Every structure is written in structure tokens, then in C-alpha cells.
Amino acid sequence: MTAEGGVQYSKIAEIKGPLVVVDDVENAAFDELVEVETTEGERRLGKVLEVGNGKAIVQVFEGTTGLSISGTNAKFVGKVMEMPVSKEVLGRVFDGLGRPKDGLPDPIADKFVDINGEPMNPEQREYPKDFIQTGVSVIDGLMTLVRGQKLPIFSGSGMSHNLLAAQIARQASVVGTDDDFAVVFAAIGVQYSEAEYFRRSLEESGALKRSVLFLNTADDPAIERIITPRVALTVAEHLAFDLGMHVLVVITDMTNYAEALREISAAREEVPGRKGYPGYLYTDLSTLYERAGKLNGRKGSVTQVPILSMPSDDITHPIPDLTGYITEGQIVVGRDLFRQGVYPPINILSSLSRLMKDGIGEGSTRDDHSEVSNQVYDAYSRSQEVRALAGIVGKAGLTEIDLKYLELGDTFEKEFLTQATDENRTIEETLALMWKIVSKLPKNEITKIKDKHVEKYYKEE
Amino acid sequence: MASHSALESTIDKILSNTEQSILENIRSGLDDSQQNLDNAIPKLESEYDKIISDGEKEADKIAKQITGSSDIEARNKQLMALEDGVNKVFSQALDQITNSDRSGDYSNLIKTLIEEATQILGTSDILISTNAKDKDVVQSVLSQFSGAELTSDTFDCLGGIRVKSKDGTMTFDNTLDARIDRLKPLIRKEIAAKFGVGI
Numbered sequence: 005m006t007a008e009g010g011v012q013y014s015k016i017a018e019i020k021g022p023l024v025v026v027d028d029v030e031n032a033a034f035d036e037l038v039e040v041e042t043t044e045g046e047r048r049l050g051k052v053l054e055v056g057n058g059k060a061i062v063q064v065f066e067g068t069t070g071l072s073i074s075g076t077n078a079k080f081v082g083k084v085m086e087m088p089v090s091k092e093v094l095g096r097v098f099d100g101l102g103r104p105k106d107g108l109p110d111p112i113a114d115k116f117v118d119i120n121g122e123p124m125n126p127e128q129r130e131y132p133k134d135f136i137q138t139g140v141s142v143i144d145g146l147m148t149l150v151r152g153q154k155l156p157i158f159s160g161s162g163m164s165h166n167l168l169a170a171q172i173a174r175q176a177s178v179v180g181t182d183d184d185f186a187v188v189f190a191a192i193g194v195q196y197s198e199a200e201y202f203r204r205s206l207e208e209s210g211a212l213k214r215s216v217l218f219l220n221t222a223d224d225p226a227i228e229r230i231i232t233p234r235v236a237l238t239v240a241e242h243l244a245f246d247l248g249m250h251v252l253v254v255i256t257d258m259t260n261y262a263e264a265l266r267e268i269s270a271a272r273e274e275v276p277g278r279k280g281y282p283g284y285l286y287t288d289l290s291t292l293y294e295r296a297g298k299l300n301g302r303k304g305s306v307t308q309v310p311i312l313s314m315p316s317d318d319i320t321h322p323i324p325d326l327t328g329y330i331t332e333g334q335i336v337v338g339r340d341l342f343r344q345g346v347y348p349p350i351n352i353l354s355s356l357s358r359l360m361k362d363g364i365g366e367g368s369t370r371d372d373h374s375e376v377s378n379q380v381y382d383a384y385s386r387s388q389e390v391r392a393l394a395g396i397v398g399k400a401g402l403t404e405i406d407l408k409y410l411e412l413g414d415t416f417e418k419e420f421l422t423q424a425t426d427e428n429r430t431i432e433e434t435l436a437l438m439w440k441i442v443s444k445l446p447k448n449e450i451t452k453i454k455d456k457h458v459e460k461y462y463k464e465e
Numbered sequence: 466m467a468s469h470s471a472l473e474s475t476i477d478k479i480l481s482n483t484e485q486s487i488l489e490n491i492r493s494g495l496d497d498s499q500q501n502l503d504n505a506i507p508k509l510e511s512e513y514d515k516i517i518s519d520g521e522k523e524a525d526k527i528a529k530q531i532t533g534s535s536d537i538e539a540r541n542k543q544l545m546a547l548e549d550g551v552n553k554v555f556s557q558a559l560d561q562i563t564n565s566d567r568s569g570d571y572s573n574l575i576k577t578l579i580e581e582a583t584q585i586l587g588t589s590d591i592l593i594s595t596n597a598k599d600k601d602v603v604q605s606v607l608s609q610f611s612g613a614e615l616t617s618d619t620f621d622c623l624g625g626i627r628v629k630s631k632d633g634t635m636t637f638d639n640t641l642d643a644r645i646d647r648l649k650p651l652i653r654k655e656i657a658a659k660f661g662v663g664i
């Protein structure tokens with residue numbers, strides 16, 4: 005940061021959607037921060053998207069409503085957008101552009117960091133293998149989250165993903181270490197009531213002091229949504245790699261982010277890709293998701309749980325589709341379970357944590373975790389087949405063992421999957437519940453668990 | 466008599482059998498109860514453990530809520546107090562700048578500000594405006610910049626200049642206010658450090 009300011013240009017050639025085209029511009033740089041001043045003296049932030057032939061295309065974060073060609077000035081600040089970072093941001097609530105929203109002054113910054121971050125050197129990346137306890141049984145037991153992982157939640161409109169996001173943010177912890185843990189929560193385009201719920205929920209649980217909230221509400225300009233995950237990740241990287249904390253970043257809802265990207269792309273008249281999203285959607289999403297990880301020789305880690313609502317519950321939609329290519333698994337929220345009133349309504353058969361195998365077992369969770377988890381998956385899958393069969397032939401047509409699987413499926417959904425929003429289960433409690441489910445089966449049906457574990461934990465009812 | 470004795474014997478037998486049966490039932494009932502009690506003990510113990518563990522969890526949750534919110538409240542008060550202090554330092558510094566003597570080195574400062582502005586705008590055909598207090602100082606150094614003119618308009622600022630290209634398309638704000646604004650986040654950190662915060 006220097007005392008030198010930027011040049012203010014007053015020749016606005018065109019205002020188109022969220023974009024302002026400034027004429028006769030010299031020495032502007034790509035991604036440079038721009039202050040757009042309205043005729044009333046109001047200042048809005050923007051950034052340079054394109055520059056050349058004496059013109060600069062500026063994307064105005066707070067929208068162009070009320071701007072006119074005459075009387076509008078664009079000041080090129082001479083730097084990219086930066087976020088002030090320090091440990092002081094913990095316990096604070098910011099808006100989608102990183103400005104305080106809690107009535108407190110700007111944090112005293114240790115430094116100012118470019119919100120686009122620096123790409124992690126792939127060679128310096130450390131393989132994620134340490135367990136994060138979310139306190140949600142189905143996640144901890146069957147799709148374990150690992151420090152440095154990026155594990156998205158695929159949900160649908162109106163489902164309880166935000167409750168789940170808040171619960172994870174409140175309860176998440178690292179076990180077996182004294183290292184500091186922090187949660188960075190970025191809400192993108194959420195309703196005011198949801199934003200309030202997130203804030204209150206963290207405040208009332210006492211988790212706010214180890215959290216940072218970035219709230220971009222639905223009535224904030226859509227373009228701000230491009231910035232929200234970036235400022236959140238910038239803070240997360242500082243907490244993780246400069247201050248050595250383990251940081252969990254929860255971002256909801258990435259669909260709103262992608263839609264803001266589509267809005268800009270349409271305004272720039274770019275050739276649209278699938279469903280009108282820009283062709284670079286994959287690349288753009290990767291610039292966010294790839295900011296998760298661990299670095300060799302650094303103590304901290306950034307773990308990401310981005311949440312996206314699939315339009316029409318369509319998992320082949322470009323947003324979940326491209327997200328799935330980049331991330332390491334997915335947690336799928338199921339409509340059927342949601343309709344049954346199950347919370348969290350996670351469909352385990354479509355869900356998977358690709359890094360789970362390295363984060364569980366002896367020394368992390370417990371030596372039987374992997375086997376009991378495989379057995380539960382297998383048994384629940386069979387129970388679903390039996391349930392479908394019972395729908396056709398009726399319960400009377402089922403064999404005794406089929407009936408046991410049917411009962412197991414019910415127990416799984418009622419006792420293991422179902423959990424109160426304020427119920428924080430330890431990994432031991434989760435494993436005990438998994439064994440309770442497995443114990444519904446006769447011993448000869450247990451094929452995926454070693455005998456020594458069966459002897460130790462199996463409890464016939 | 467003989468029939469009486471047979472009857473009594475039958476009655477005694479029945480009574481004895483009944484007594485045996487009742488005693489047997491009582492014994493079996495006692496055993497069952499004992500068994501039930503023995504079975505219930507682990508359940509009770511596990512229920513007891515669960516209640517205690519739930520209670521401990523709830524107490525832990527409430528303790529976290531209380532300490533969390535009081536920590537946040539205390540921190541917020543500290544932040545506000547710090548901000549108050551920083552603002553006081555700022556306002557005193559600004560007062561000092563406003564009342565500072567415009568003679569001596571100040572003309573060199575104005576010269577540097579004009580040089581910087583012409584360099585950034587990329588032209589020396591410029592219009593310079595300033596506040597009423599600095600007008601004379603600006604006028605005195607203007608001869609060193611060919612193409613530069615001082616406008617008759619003045620505006621309120623601590624000091625320094627605002628430069629506009631003669632075609633009106635570019636403006637560069639090089640007032641002391643603008644420079645302080647740009648450096649304020651860094652200056653705040655320095656001031657906070659003097660208060661012993663963020664060192």
C-alpha cells in the first residue's frame with residue numbers, strides 16, 4: 005500500500021448491465037480495483053475485466069443502478085482488491101465485499117492481501133489425512149471430512165442444507181490436537197433470515213469467537229457474489245498458513261456464485277456454454293476450490309465445504325457436474341429423505357468422501373471404522389433393495405433375513421441418520437451407533453468386518 | 466369318624482400342596498424379580514451414564530455459550546475503545562496539519578505533489594486547484610511547471626492539490642486528505658501498536 009492514489013477518468017463510454025466501459029484510459033491493469041463515483045458522490049467498488057485500445061471494462065460490484073454516462077467518474081486505484089487480514093477478524097461479521105457488518109470498526113490489519121490468492125505450489129502440497137469431527141454422525145461415520153479436503157454438499161432448493169451448514173460450522177473441531185481451529189463462513193446470496201440465522205446460531209453457541217462470517221444477502225448486488233468466496237478464502241489462508249490454524253471454510257450457496265458469473269458473462273456478450281454458463285466455469289470454480297489444502301512445513305490447513313443447490317435436483321447440471329470434477333467426493337442431500345422429515349437428509353448411497361480412507365482408522369478415529377462403515381453402506385444398500393421389493397410383493401413375501409435388512413434400514417434412518425440440529429455426537433458415539441445397526445444382522449451376514457472387531461463390538465439384540 | 470379323618474387328611478394334603486405351590490410361585494417370582502433387577506442394573510447404569518453425559522454436554526454447551534459471548538462482548542468493547550483512541554490521535558494530527566506553518570518546506574511538498582501528479586497523468590497540461598490557504602504557495606511554485614495553471618476555484622481540504630488534465634478527462638487527487646485516507650489503514654496499525662495492540 006502506498007500513498008499514491010489513482011487517476012480518475014470521467015469519460016464513460018457505455019454502461020451495460022453490471023459493466024461500465026471507460027474511455028481514454030491509460031495504464032490500467034487487469035483486475036485493478038476501481039472506485040466508481042456517482043453524480044451524487046456515492047462510491048462503488050469495481051474491478052477491471054478487460055483493458056486495451058484506450059478502453060477499460062469495469063465490473064461494478066455494487067451494480068450500476070442509478071449510474072449515468074455523464075457525471076460518473078471512475079477512479080483506477082492502482083492496486084488489486086485487497087482484504088485486511090489479522091487474527092482480529094475472528095468473531096467478526098463482514099458483508100460480501102469484506103466490509104464490517106457488525107457495527108465495529110475495520111479490523112487492524114497485519115497485512116493487506118490480494119483476494120485472488122496465490123496458487124498453491126502443487127509440489128508443496130501435503131496429502132490430507134487428519135480427521136475433522138463435524139459432530140454429524142452420517143458425515144463423521146460414513147463420509148469423513150479430512151483436514152485440507154474439499155468436500156461439497158449437493159442439495160436442492162428448499163432443503164435443509166443451510167441448517168446442516170450452520171451445524172457443521174458450530175460443531176466442527178479437530179480432535180487429538182491442541183492446534184487452533186477456526187471456521188470461515190461465506191454466505192452467498194442467502195435470504196436475510198438465513199443470514200441472521202447463521203449469525204445468531206454461531207453467536208448463541210459461543211462458536212462466533214472462533215469464526216468469521218461473510219454475509220452477502222439476496223438483496224445485495226449479484227456481482228458482489230463473485231467477491232464473497234474470494235475474501236473468505238483470503239482470510240482462511242491467512243489464518244491457516246500465516247497463523248497455523250486449521251480452518252474450515254463453509255460456502256453456501258455456490259449456485260448463486262455461478263449465476264452471478266453467468267450474469268457478467270452475458271453482459272460481456274461471451275459465447276455461452278452449457279445452460280448459459282460461461283465456458284470457463286470449470287476454470288473459475290477451480291480457482292476457488294483449489295484454495296483448499298495443506299502445505300509442507302506449514303502447520304495449518306484450509307478445508308472447504310462448499311454447498312450448492314442443484315437446480316431441479318439435477319446432479320448433471322453444470323454446477324454440480326463441474327464441481328464434482330474438482331472436489332474430492334460429495335455429500336448428497338436427498339429429496340425423499342427430506343420429505344420423510346429426516347434431518348440431515350443425506351443420501352449416503354450417492355455420497356462419498358474420496359479422502360476418508362486416509363483420515364480414519366487407528367490413531368485417527370478407531371481401527372474398526374473403515375470396516376464398520378463399509379458394512380453399514382452395504383447393509384443399507386441391501387435394505388433399500390428389500391424396501392423396493394416389499395413395495396411390490398408386500399412384507400409377507402419377504403424372507404426372514406430380508407425382514408432383518410428392512411428393520412436395519414429403518415433403524416439406520418431413525419437412529420443414526422436422524423440427529424437434532426443441536427446434537428453434537430463424538431466419533432465414539434457415532435461408531436457405537438454404527439455397531440448398533442450392524443448388530444441388527446446375524447453374524448453370518450457380517451462379511452466386511454474382521455472377526456476380532458465383531459467379537460469386540462457386536463452386541464446381539 | 467373314619468370319614469372325618471379321611472376328609473381332614475385330604476384337606477391337609479390340599480393345604481400342603483397349595484402351600485407348596487404358593488411357596489414355589491413366591492420363590493419363582495422372587496427369582497424372576499431378582500433376574501429382572503439384575504438385568505435392569507446395566508440398563509440403569511447405562512441410562513444413568515447417558516443422563517450424566519447428556520448433562521455434562523449440556524453444561525459444556527452452556528459454558529461455551531456464556532464464555533463465548535462474554536469474550537466477544539469484551540473484545541468488542543476493547544475494539545471500540547481502541548478505535549476511539551486511534552480516532553483521537555488522528556483528529557489531533559489533522560488539527561496539527563491544518564494549523565501548520567505554510568512557509569519553508571511546505572512549498573517543496575507542493576512541488577513534489579505537482580511533479581507526482583503530472584507524472585501519473587502523463588501530461589503537463591494541467592489545471593491545479595487547492596484550498597484558499599495554500600493558493601499562494603501553489604502559485605509560487607507554478608512557474609516551474611510549464612502548461613500548469615491554477616484555477617480560481619478553491620475547495621476545502623487540509624492541504625495539497627487536485628490536478629485535472631486540461632481536456633477534463635482525467636483527475637488526480639493529491640490532497641493531503643486523499644493521501645491520509647489511502648494510508649489510514651497502515652497508520653491505524655502503527656497507532657494501535659503504540660497502545661500495545663497488534664504488536
